[in-house]
Amino acid sequence: MNRTIASPLCGVAVQVNYMSQVDGDDGLTPLWGKRSLNRLPFIVIGDLVRSRHLLRLLVKRDLNARYRRAYLGYAWAVLEPLLLAVVYTFIFTILVGSSDPLYPVKIIIGVIGWSMFARSLTTSTKSLSNSINLFQFARVPKTVFATSGTLTNAVLALISLSCLIPFYFIHDLPVTWHLLLLPVWLMVLSFTGWGIGLLLAPIACKVPDVLNLINFLVRAGFFLSPVMWTYDMFNTRFGDGWHAVVAHMNPTVIPITGMRDAVLGESSGIPGYGYAMCFGIAIIGFILGAMIFERKAHSAVVNV
Amino acid sequence: MTVVMRLENITLEYPVPRQYRKEDVRPSGVRDISLEVKQGEVLGIIGRNGSGKSTLLKMMAGVFPPDSGTISTRGSVSLLAGVGVGFHKELTGRENAYLYGALMGRSTEQIDYLIEEIQSFAELEHHFDRPIRTYSSGMKSRLGISVATSFKPDLLLIDEVLGVGDASFRKKSEERVKEMISESGTVVIVSHSLGMLKTICHRIIVLERGSVRHEGDVELGLDLYVNGQKDTND
Numbered sequence: 237m238n239r240t241i242a243s244p245l246c247g248v249a250v251q252v253n254y255m256s257q258v259d260g261d262d263g264l265t266p267l268w269g270k271r272s273l274n275r276l277p278f279i280v281i282g283d284l285v286r287s288r289h290l291l292r293l294l295v296k297r298d299l300n301a302r303y304r305r306a307y308l309g310y311a312w313a314v315l316e317p318l319l320l321a322v323v324y325t326f327i328f329t330i331l332v333g334s335s336d337p338l339y340p341v342k343i344i345i346g347v348i349g350w351s352m353f354a355r356s357l358t359t360s361t362k363s364l365s366n367s368i369n370l371f372q373f374a375r376v377p378k379t380v381f382a383t384s385g386t387l388t389n390a391v392l393a394l395i396s397l398s399c400l401i402p403f404y405f406i407h408d409l410p411v412t413w414h415l416l417l418l419p420v421w422l423m424v425l426s427f428t429g430w431g432i433g434l435l436l437a438p439i440a441c442k443v444p445d446v447l448n449l450i451n452f453l454v455r456a457g458f459f460l461s462p463v464m465w466t467y468d469m470f471n472t473r474f475g476d477g478w479h480a481v482v483a484h485m486n487p488t489v490i491p492i493t494g495m496r497d498a499v500l501g502e503s504s505g506i507p508g509y510g511y512a513m514c515f516g517i518a519i520i521g522f523i524l525g526a527m528i529f530e531r532k533a534h535s536a537v538v539n540v
Numbered sequence: 541m542t543v544v545m546r547l548e549n550i551t552l553e554y555p556v557p558r559q560y561r562k563e564d565v566r567p568s569g570v571r572d573i574s575l576e577v578k579q580g581e582v583l584g585i586i587g588r589n590g591s592g593k594s595t596l597l598k599m600m601a602g603v604f605p606p607d608s609g610t611i612s613t614r615g616s617v618s619l620l621a622g623v624g625v626g627f628h629k630e631l632t633g634r635e636n637a638y639l640y641g642a643l644m645g646r647s648t649e650q651i652d653y654l655i656e657e658i659q660s661f662a663e664l665e666h667h668f669d670r671p672i673r674t675y676s677s678g679m680k681s682r683l684g685i686s687v688a689t690s691f692k693p694d695l696l697l698i699d700e701v702l703g704v705g706d707a708s709f710r711k712k713s714e715e716r717v718k719e720m721i722s723e724s725g726t727v728v729i730v731s732h733s734l735g736m737l738k739t740i741c742h743r744i745i746v747l748e749r750g751s752v753r754h755e756g757d758v759e760l761g762l763d764l765y766v767n768g769q770k771d772t773n774d
Contacts, residue, residue, distance in 0.1 A: 263614055267611045293642045372604075373619060373625050373626075376643055535605060
């Protein structure tokens with residue numbers, strides 16, 4: 237049969253490669269195979285590893301897009317926490333009369349740590365609703381989009397850590413192997429924000445109020461997390477009663493304190509249950525997040 | 541003939557808005573559709589607006605999961621629909637081409653191999669290395685089509701294709717899609733252009749309110765569609 241096309245045709249093609257194992261007698265593979273709930277976290281990780289090429293391109297895209305037109309470029313990643321620290325130090329020394337010379341350093345670390353968590357949480361929560369047009373045409377693992385924003389922010393946070401370098405000379409801070417914990421704690425913060433974001437993303441797609449709630453939480457969390465205050469200040473004020481248990485339920489308290497300890501070469505005497513709660517929330521957040529995301533994200537995109 | 545894709549009792553219904561729920565409103569979507577796409581055939585899908593053509597195609601592409609039923613397939617499937625979805629305005633045409641290729645599951649090496657062809661087909665010349673935000677809508681569409689049609693899938697799905705660009709580019713993209721159809725061989729096409737469907741399709745499906753009204757003979761299907769529309773219009 238002669239195939240000719242009489243009318244103008246064009247559009248965007250989205251290609252799908254069905255990599256999964258072939259089953260059935262006729263060599264056909266089901267598009268939506270059955271997947272047990274407890275395997276979903278591993279499926280998420282597997283998808284991310286397989287899509288690392290796309291992930292890298294998306295991170296590159298986000299980084300390029302963010303600073304390409306700015307004259308100062310990536311310097312903004314360093315300038316932002318530095319300028320914030322100047323403002324907060326100014327306010328805090330006037331209002332509270334704090335005389336701690338290391339206070340600006342502590343604030344910079346607090347700002348970097350907190351924005352890492354807040355940005356991971358926000359970008360992964362918004363990932364589904366932001367790329368909804370794309371998901372209606374392309375069969376790509378949706379977790380890749382939830383993850384690329386988090387990775388982009390992790391790269392920026394690592395760059396912004398360099399604004400601490402001058403303080404090493406000013407305050408003659410100790411350079412020890414503890415410094416290696418600095419990026420580790422940053423990753424813990426980003427992982428926790430990402431996991432909770434995965435959990436919220438499909439809900440945010442159906443109930444946009446979640447996005448407003450997240451915006452509020454991020455603003456309130458700034459004051460409820462050790463950005464302007466420190467673990468020490470909290471301890472002297474409240475001791476280790478029930479207040480401390482409640483404070484440890486905030487998943488940013490331990491990592492930010494850990495980052496400060498790593499830089500200043502101190503130990504804040506975080507109790508064992510504090511670490512347990514911090515890692516517990518991170519891991520449970522990821523497992524639940526992966527399960528809910530994989531079960532709900534696909535249909536959430538259909539019914540928008 | 542080998543079956544490339546099989547749909548068994550596929551149903552996907554969109555929720556009815558709350559204020560209409562009490563009245564007996566039938567939800568839109570597709571209901572209980574079973575069909576097979578065989579290797580080498582061109583299958584046309586026609587139906588009125590809202591009859592479920594695009595929904596069916598999106599389920600075939602694996603983008604929308606069905607509420608019930610199973611879809612199974614072999615090889616790569618590609619959905620041709622919408623122009624420029626996924627492009628980022630701050631990136632150059634070249635960077636967007638790489639990103640788009642990656643979205644389609646292509647490696648950098650594969651795109652390296654095709655990039656010159658993409659550039660020359662899109663006729664963007666030096667604009668190819670400028671950010672997309674500086675492009676006119678025609679330029680964007682040309683880039684979209686050029687990238688989209690440079691990859692050859694085993695099963696090609698074409699949805700409600702539009703004419704963009706100037707006359708000469710339209711002719712060129714027509715040629716390109718024709719080429720894709722002959723190379724991929726297996727095509728499912730949704731269109732309102734009856735003349736075109738008549739010339740290229742081996743088999744046709746008429747959808748009506750989410751269900752299959754006719755499957756098989758092309759002439760008969762087109763007749764049914766045209767007359768059915770007349771009936772409802774009268």
